[in-house]
Amino acid sequence: MALTLSGPSSVQGQQHIITVLVENHPGVLARVSGLFARRGYNIESLTVSITENPDVSRMTIVVGGDELVLEQITKQLNKLIEVMRVVDYTEFAAVERELALIKVNAEPRDRAEIMQIVEVFRARIIDMGERAFIIEVTGGTDKIDKIRDLLAPHGIREMVRTGVIAMARGSRTA
Amino acid sequence: MSLSGAQVMLECLRREGVAHVFGYPGGSVLPIYDALYDCHDIMHVLVRHEQGAAHMADGYARATGKVGVCLATSGPGATNLVTGIANAYMDSIPMVAITGQVRTTAIGKDAFQEADITGITIPVTKHNFLVKDAADLPRTFAEAFHVARTGRPGPVLVDMPLDVSQQRIEWSGDQYPQKVDMPSYRPTTRGHEVQIKRAAAAIAQAARPVLYVGGGAISSGAQAEVTELAERTNILVTTTLLGKGAISEAHPLCMGMLGMHGTAYANHAVHNCDLLIAIGARFDDRVTGKVDRFAPGARVIHIDIDPAEIGKVRQPEIPIVGDVKTVLQVLLKHVEPRPAGEWNEQIEEWRQRFPLVYPRDGGLYTEAIIEHIGEATEWKAVMATDVGQHQMWAAQYFRTRAPRQWITSGGLGTMGYGLPAAIGAQFARPDERVVCLSGDGSFQMCTQELMTASIYGLPLIVCISNNRSLGMVRQWQEMFYHERYSHVDLEQSPDFVKLAEAYNCIGYRVTTLEEFRAAFSAALEQTNRPVVIDCSVTGAENVFPMIPSGQTVNEMRMHTRLEELRSAPNADPEGWSYDEEDQKLSQIVDAGHGGARKEN
Ligand SMILES: Cc1cc2nc3c(=O)[nH]c(=O)nc-3n(C[C@H](O)[C@H](O)[C@H](O)COP(=O)(O)OP(=O)(O)OC[C@H]3O[C@@H](n4cnc5c(N)ncnc54)[C@H](O)[C@@H]3O)c2cc1C
Ligand SMILES: Cc1ncc(C[n+]2csc(CCOP(=O)(O)OP(=O)(O)O)c2C)c(N)n1
Numbered sequence: 001m002a003l004t005l006s007g008p009s010s011v012q013g014q015q016h017i018i019t020v021l022v023e024n025h026p027g028v029l030a031r032v033s034g035l036f037a038r039r040g041y042n043i044e045s046l047t048v049s050i051t052e053n054p055d056v057s058r059m060t061i062v063v064g065g066d067e068l069v070l071e072q073i074t075k076q077l078n079k080l081i082e083v084m085r086v087v088d089y090t091e092f093a094a095v096e097r098e099l100a101l102i103k104v105n106a107e108p109r110d111r112a113e114i115m116q117i118v119e120v121f122r123a124r125i126i127d128m129g130e131r132a133f134i135i136e137v138t139g140g141t142d143k144i145d146k147i148r149d150l151l152a153p154h155g156i157r158e159m160v161r162t163g164v165i166a167m168a169r170g171s172r173t174a
Numbered sequence: 175m176s177l178s179g180a181q182v183m184l185e186c187l188r189r190e191g192v193a194h195v196f197g198y199p200g201g202s203v204l205p206i207y208d209a210l211y212d213c214h215d216i217m218h219v220l221v222r223h224e225q226g227a228a229h230m231a232d233g234y235a236r237a238t239g240k241v242g243v244c245l246a247t248s249g250p251g252a253t254n255l256v257t258g259i260a261n262a263y264m265d266s267i268p269m270v271a272i273t274g275q276v277r278t279t280a281i282g283k284d285a286f287q288e289a290d291i292t293g294i295t296i297p298v299t300k301h302n303f304l305v306k307d308a309a310d311l312p313r314t315f316a317e318a319f320h321v322a323r324t325g326r327p328g329p330v331l332v333d334m335p336l337d338v339s340q341q342r343i344e345w346s347g348d349q350y351p352q353k354v355d356m357p358s359y360r361p362t363t364r365g366h367e368v369q370i371k372r373a374a375a376a377i378a379q380a381a382r383p384v385l386y387v388g389g390g391a392i393s394s395g396a397q398a399e400v401t402e403l404a405e406r407t408n409i410l411v412t413t414t415l416l417g418k419g420a421i422s423e424a425h426p427l428c429m430g431m432l433g434m435h436g437t438a439y440a441n442h443a444v445h446n447c448d449l450l451i452a453i454g455a456r457f458d459d460r461v462t463g464k465v466d467r468f469a470p471g472a473r474v475i476h477i478d479i480d481p482a483e484i485g486k487v488r489q490p491e492i493p494i495v496g497d498v499k500t501v502l503q504v505l506l507k508h509v510e511p512r513p514a515g516e517w518n519e520q521i522e523e524w525r526q527r528f529p530l531v532y533p534r535d536g537g538l539y540t541e542a543i544i545e546h547i548g549e550a551t552e553w554k555a556v557m558a559t560d561v562g563q564h565q566m567w568a569a570q571y572f573r574t575r576a577p578r579q580w581i582t583s584g585g586l587g588t589m590g591y592g593l594p595a596a597i598g599a600q601f602a603r604p605d606e607r608v609v610c611l612s613g614d615g616s617f618q619m620c621t622q623e624l625m626t627a628s629i630y631g632l633p634l635i636v637c638i639s640n641n642r643s644l645g646m647v648r649q650w651q652e653m654f655y656h657e658r659y660s661h662v663d664l665e666q667s668p669d670f671v672k673l674a675e676a677y678n679c680i681g682y683r684v685t686t687l688e689e690f691r692a693a694f695s696a697a698l699e700q701t702n703r704p705v706v707i708d709c710s711v712t713g714a715e716n717v718f719p720m721i722p723s724g725q726t727v728n729e730m731r732m733h734t735r736l737e738e739l740r741s742a743p744n745a746d747p748e749g750w751s752y753d754e755e756d757q758k759l760s761q762i763v764d765a766g767h768g769g770a771r772k773e774n
Contacts, residue, residue, distance in 0.1 A: 023358060027292065027304075034296055068485065075482035081301040081321060084358040 015044065016070050017089040017096055017166045019174050020059040023082040024050070031080050032059060041065065041073050045098075045163030056084065058174070060165045062141075087174045089166045096166040099138045101126075102148060105155035106133045114154060121147045132157060140164075175346070179308035180205035180339040183272070184213055186315035189350045192216055192243050194234060194601050195272075196227040200247020201287060202274030205339035219601065219630065222622035224251050226594040228258020229620070231269050233598030236581045237556060239395065241268040241322050242598065248274040249287030252333075253294065257588060259329045260298040264585025265416060266389060268327035270318050271299075275335040278306055292333050300328030308341040312349045320354040325361030326480040327393055361479060365496030365504065372492050373451070373475045374508035380449035380473075382517045383409045386432065389416030389584070390454015390478060391498045392577045397421060399502035400453065404428075406506070408514035410521055412440035414455050415569055418580040423573035424553070424752040429521065430530075433461035435566040438528035438719045438730060443521050444469050445727040452476045454498045457487035458585070459724075467726040477501050528719070528732065530570050531739035538687050538711050540564050540611075540639040544571040546687070547609055547637065550694055555607045556581065556599050560592035560616030562646040564639035566717045568611050590619025593636060597623055600632045607635070607698070614640040614664050624677035624704060631702035635694070638670055638706065641713045649716045653731075674706035683708045 022028045029048055036043050044062035051058045063073060070088065077086045089096070106114055106128075114133060118125055123137035137147050141164060148159065168174065177185070183206065187195070196219045199207045210218050221227040224246040231242030242262075246255050252273040262269045276285040292302045301321050303314050318330040377383060391400050391413075400420050404411050404427045411421050412432040421428050429440040444450065450472040455461070462468035465487055476483070476490035477498055484493040494501055532541040544567055547555060557572050558581040559565040565582055574580040581599055583591040596610035617638050627634050639645075644662040651659050674681030680703055682693040690709055697705035718733040733739065 030293065031296055038297055068489075072482065072486060079480070079482055081356065081359050 014066065014090070015062060015064050017094070017164055018061050018063060018070075018074070019085075019087045019089060019166060020061060020077055020083055021051070021085040021174060022057050022059060022080075023084065024055050024057045025082055028057065028082045029059075031082065032061075032077065035076055035080065036061075036063070036073075039072075039076060041069065045161070047163040047165055049165075060163065062164050085174060087168075089168070092172075093169040094166045095169060096140055096164050097138055098141055098144055098162055098164045099136065100144045100148070100159060100161040102135045102137065102151060102156055103132050103158040104135060104151045105131060105157060107131065110154050114151065117147060117150050123147060175344070176342045177345040178205055178209065178339065179305075179311060179334065179341045179343070180209040182308060182311045182343060182345055183315065183334065183339070184209050184216065185345065185347075186312055186350060187216055187243065190241070190315065190319045192241075194219060195243045195245050196221055196230040196234075196598065197245030197272075198224050198227055198247065198251060200249075200251045200274060202248035202276060202336045203245065203251075203334075203339070205336070206245065206272075206274070206334070217601075218245075219626065221594070222625050223620065224254035225258050225590065226597075226620050226623040226626065228255045228269070228271065229261065229588075229591050229594035230598035230601070230623075230626075231271070232258060232262045232267050232591075233558060233581055233595030234602045235262070235267050235269055235598075236595070237578055237599035237602040239268075239393070239578065240602075241270055241319055243270050243272065245272045246274070247287070248276055248291070248336075249289045252289050252291040256294060256298065257586075259295055259331065261583055261586040261588045261591060262329040263298045263300070265583065266327050266393060267329065268322040269329040270315075270322050271329060271331045273331060273333050274339070275304065275333045277337040278335045279337070281335065291331065295331050298329070299331050300326075302331035302333065304333045305335070305338050308338050308343045311338075313351055316351040316354050317356060320356070321359060325359075325363075326390075362481070362495050363479065363497040363500050365477065365494040365501035367504065369492055369494045370501060370504050371508055373494060373505060376449055376473060376475060376492060377407060377409070377451070377509055378512070381515075382447045383407070383449040383451060384443050384447040384469075385409050385411040385451045385453060386414075386444065386455055387411055387417040387420045387453045388414040388455025391417055391420035392454075394454060394479075394498035394500075395577065396454075396499040396502055397577050399499055399506065401425065402506060403502060403509065406509060407512040408518060409451070409512070410443060410518065412436065412444060414458070414461055414584070415582060416584045417455060418569065419574040419577040420453075422575045422752055424575060426752060429525070431569050433458075434463070434721050434723070435569065435717050435719065436461075437525075437530060437570070438732065439521055439524035441719070441721065441727045441730060442524045442528070446520075447472050450474045452478075452490070453502070454478060456483050462487065463721050463723070463725050463727075528736070529740055531733050531736055532715075533735070533739060536687055538685060538690060538709060539715065540567045540641075540709075540711050541571050542687050543637060543639065543690055543709055543711070544568050544611065546691055546694060547611070548572055550691075550698065551607050551609070555579075555609045556596075556603060558582070558592050558596035558599055558608065558610045560610075560612040561587045561589045562613045562616060562644070563641070563649060563715070563717050564611055564613045564645070566646075567639075589613075589616040592616060593620050593627075594623045596634055596636070597627050597632060600627075600634055601630075607633075610634060610636045612636060612638050613645060614638055614642060614667050614670075615644045617670070618667070621673065624674065624679055624706070627704040628678045632704055633700045633702055634704040635697045635700075636704065636706045637694075638708050639711050640667070640670070640708055641711050641715070642667070643713060645715075646717075648714070652716065653720075654722070670706060670708035674704075679704040679706050681706045681708065683710065685710045
């Protein structure tokens with residue numbers, strides 16, 4: 001299961017990537033997302049998936065706000081009984097990735113240019129229709145924003161992004 | 175032995191020592207009511223509206239420190255509990271609410287009387303459970319009670335589908351967990367020693383310290399420690415609305431309540447202090463007014479069991495996460511005696527200059543009623559209030575001597591709370607005098623519970639401060655909306671005496687203080703019948719002092735006749751004394767009930 005809620009993209013203050021390990025119970029997503037809505041925290045993206053441990057799910061949440069807001073978010077999340085751990089990845093080295101599928105207009109005269117962009121970004125064309133390509137790209141949010149911007153002049157018909165997932169570098173775990 | 179899920183549930187309640195359940199039957203809880211039919215050790219109290227059940231469980235919890243339990247059927251029964259659950263949540267009151275639910279197979283199909291009560295109550299419960307298999311009941315109830323009573327207490331809801339209540343499982347008696355271990359829920363109770371030492375040093379350095387004590391001190395059962403700390407250091411104490419009783423209000427070091435309708439001297443003291451020691455209090459906006467002008471020059475020590483409260487409103491210099499009683503016990507090891515000084519004199523000067531006043535002209539003022547209730551019961555009555563002006567006057571004039579003697583809805587401010595909460599308290603403490611002070615507006619929100627009180631023969635005394643209006647709202651319209659009195663007139667109310675009689679209670683109507691005194695002493699004679707005293711008080715009075723919402727001490731409005739009334743005789747009536755009995759009283763309550771949450 002991977003779920004993305006996409007919130008407003010204008011986030012005040014710094015962006016933080018937090019990872020929330022939760023007990024894998026039904027309804028836990030509602031508790032977490034409801035908390036954000038109720039307390040007025042800004043979610044940029046939220047993804048949930050299973051982990052190496054079947055009893056534990058992992059949420060990665062990109063959230064905006066200053067240090068004080070983030071501290072409240074962390075503390076309020078920790079108060080939810082099913083939340084086991086909250087880690088803020090802004091603090092230390094982590095890899096962050098997002099995957100996007102972008103369906104872009106691909107008229108014959110534009111194809112070469114599009115393929116070049118795809119090449120440069122180490123993206124892939126995973127579907128080639130008569131008038132449109134589906135491009136798959138993974139990377140940090142910046143990279144995806146960038147390829148989106150470059151493809152935009154060709155006309156993006158549809159875009160879907162998984163939202164960010166993150167993992168600490170080295171042997172450290174959440 | 176094979177038992178139904180409903181019977182297992184009762185076994186669970188037994189293990190938790192539950193003596194009373196406040197509830198109302200319906201389709202999805204029929205198996206539970208069938209099990210209750212044979213149950214003689216847990217008393218089920220049949221209410222008249224589920225909101226009443228939740229408030230009773232809440233009042234019961236506040237009066238004892240034990241977890242209050244209420245029970246309702248699915249759908250409308252469950253949704254009727256919500257106000258009461260939210261009320262308990264806002265004030266951190268331990269409660270377990272049990273609701274029926276449609277069969278597991280029908281959930282999500284808009285079945286008859288289906289309501290997603292776990293979904294609805296996520297924002298107003300500490301946690302909730304939907305039980306899908308009767309075999310999970312023992313663990314679920316053990317966790318529900320554990321979560322409700324430990325850490326920062328709060329309501330927990332357990333939703334029981336009909337088929338789970340019917341399901342038969344093998345019960346040996348030892349399925350109930352001896353100990354609850356929830357890896358993702360481990361409240362911190364012992365404060366950080368280093369921070370506690372820093373707190374002691376800050377206290378030693380402070381020239382103008384104030385103790386600001388809240389509901390956390392009550393839930394922690396820490397009256398003895400709070401009093402000891404105040405006495406040893408001669409630091410004056412102010413309490414929040416929910417902290418009343420954390421130190422006897424007859425104690426010379428107690429300044430009464432602070433905040434919007436707090437005493438002027440408490441507010442001046444907090445505004446001018448250089449060290450604010452917040453103990454189990456959460457910097458509510460009714461207390462702080464404009465946050466950045468609240469205790470502007472103070473260093474802050476904040477003791478709270480909930481880490482999220484620390485820095486939520488005000489960033490403390492010395493945060494201490496832990497249980498009030500436990501932390502204060504350690505703190506007291508490090509705190510040196512400190513003589514009373516100029517600061518105490520300054521506060522005393524404020525106390526003389528800005529006393530609480532009302533016209534003691536023999537008129538029937540709510541303040542006079544409250545003082546009489548106190549005096550006539552030697553300040554021993556358990557006082558439950560409703561919400562509004564009468565509540566604020568009670569906060570000012572009812573000098574709470576012991577913890578758990580004062581029962582009021584603070585955070586949600588729920589009109590209709592008073593009567594059912596008083597009923598819950600009376601079940602919890604049958605040998606004590608419970609008085610409910612209500613308003614003519616609030617009383618009409620849960621009046622039906624008079625029937626509950628009368629059927630169970632509770633000697634409750636309900637005093638209605640009848641000002642023929644929604645006084646608190648009227649006050650705001652007078653002060654902030656140019657006297658445009660919009661829909662606050664209650665001139666048309668039922669005859670409360672007849673209403674009382676219709677519920678088989680005794681009813682009196684009084685129009686003078688003398689009549690009130692007579693009626694109240696007659697009421698005190700009652701041992702098994704509720705009495706309602708409809709007090710036709712002087713209308714259109716306002717509660718002072720008042721710091722208008724979001725403002726500061728500088729904008730505090732004093733009683734318009736302060737100068738004249740301050741010099742009136744009796745400004746400090748008899749009965750305002752702190753004696754050994756006060757200390758004994760509080761210790762009994764602490765040992766008997768308040769300690770209930772300490773076992774974790
Ligand atoms: C009409 C009206 C007017 C009001 N006016 C005022 C007013 O003038 N003044 C006023 O004070 N209030 C007033 N209130 C009440 C106000 O809204 C708040 O409910 C109240 O101030 C909160 O009290 P508290 O800070 O003690 O917190 P509570 O709500 O009692 O919270 C308790 C705090 O203690 C913590 N805690 C709990 N258990 C423990 C433990 N064992 N150890 C450590 N910490 C613990 C909790 O985490 C929480 O932070 C008014 C309410 C109404 C309805
Ligand atoms: C359930 C609910 N509805 C509305 C309010 C808003 N409110 C706060 S005080 C008040 C008036 C209370 O009137 P009454 O009970 O007569 O008490 P008084 O202020 O006159 O003493 C109202 C309507 C509330 N607190 N609770």
